[in-house]
Amino acid sequence: MKQYTLATPRLGLRNWLPSDLAPFIKMSRDVDVMQFFPKLLDELESKDFIERMQFHFKEYGFCYFAVDELATGKFIGFVGLKHQDFKSNYTPSVDIGWRLMKSAWGKGFATEAAKSCLDYAFSELKLNEVYSFATVNNIGSETVMKKIGMNYIDTFNHPYLNDYPELKACLVYTKNKHE
Numbered sequence: 476m477k478q479y480t481l482a483t484p485r486l487g488l489r490n491w492l493p494s495d496l497a498p499f500i501k502m503s504r505d506v507d508v509m510q511f512f513p514k515l516l517d518e519l520e521s522k523d524f525i526e527r528m529q530f531h532f533k534e535y536g537f538c539y540f541a542v543d544e545l546a547t548g549k550f551i552g553f554v555g556l557k558h559q560d561f562k563s564n565y566t567p568s569v570d571i572g573w574r575l576m577k578s579a580w581g582k583g584f585a586t587e588a589a590k591s592c593l594d595y596a597f598s599e600l601k602l603n604e605v606y607s608f609a610t611v612n613n614i615g616s617e618t619v620m621k622k623i624g625m626n627y628i629d630t631f632n633h634p635y636l637n638d639y640p641e642l643k644a645c646l647v648y649t650k651n652k653h654e
């Protein structure tokens with residue numbers, strides 16, 4: 476029985492398991508999933524990503540959680556919260572982020588999982604605000620931000636994306652615990 480940190484009607488959110496590696500490698504090689512990122516991830520980069528999430532979970536009790544669809548028990552991607560410390564007016568802070576495999580898109584899963592993460596951020600982690608960042612053209616991601624009640628505050632050049640002119644302009648959305 477897998478242990479979930481958060482559960483929604485259709486999804487379980489948890490720390491990453493060794494069994495997530497193979498599906499995550501596959502998803503990180505999908506050009507549609509990775510459309511708004513500088514590059515596809517190779518096997519080592521996917522492994523490294525998972526290890527960083529496990530470390531973050533151990534440190535703080537949360538991370539970009541691995542997400543299972545409860546009906547099938549299958550891993551479908553990640554949605555969660557993560558400390559960010561890149562240089563900007565909006566960091567250090569905790570952000571909310573998501574990346575799902577294509578077969579899971581369009582079913583409201585990102586919105587459902589993200590809502591529970593935001594509630595958790597305010598009620599359990601006692602955060603005052605949560606941020607979200609996405610490249611300006613990533614309409615899907617921006618729509619999730621809006622659907623979970625976040626508000627647009629700015630567009631800035633992401634320091635990690637300086638070498639990618641088509642990606643570096645990023646939207647900043649935020650939600651305050653009192654909103």
Ligand SMILES: CC(C)(COP(=O)(O)OP(=O)(O)OC[C@H]1O[C@@H](n2cnc3c(N)ncnc32)[C@H](O)[C@@H]1OP(=O)(O)O)[C@@H](O)C(=O)NCCC(=O)NCCS
Pocket residue numbers: 507508509511573574575576579580581582583584585586587608609610613614615616618619622
């Ligand atoms: C962004 C992403 C997580 C959305 O996942 P999802 O489970 O399909 O999202 P939802 O089903 O909760 O949809 C939320 C809303 O966004 C809309 N939406 C999703 N993708 C869209 C797109 N490409 N264009 C326009 N609207 C889109 C949906 O129609 C839905 O709105 P509706 O309920 O009014 O119809 C998914 O597309 C993804 O993994 N993308 C690749 C990774 C990525 O870019 N991550 C974000 C980096 S900042």
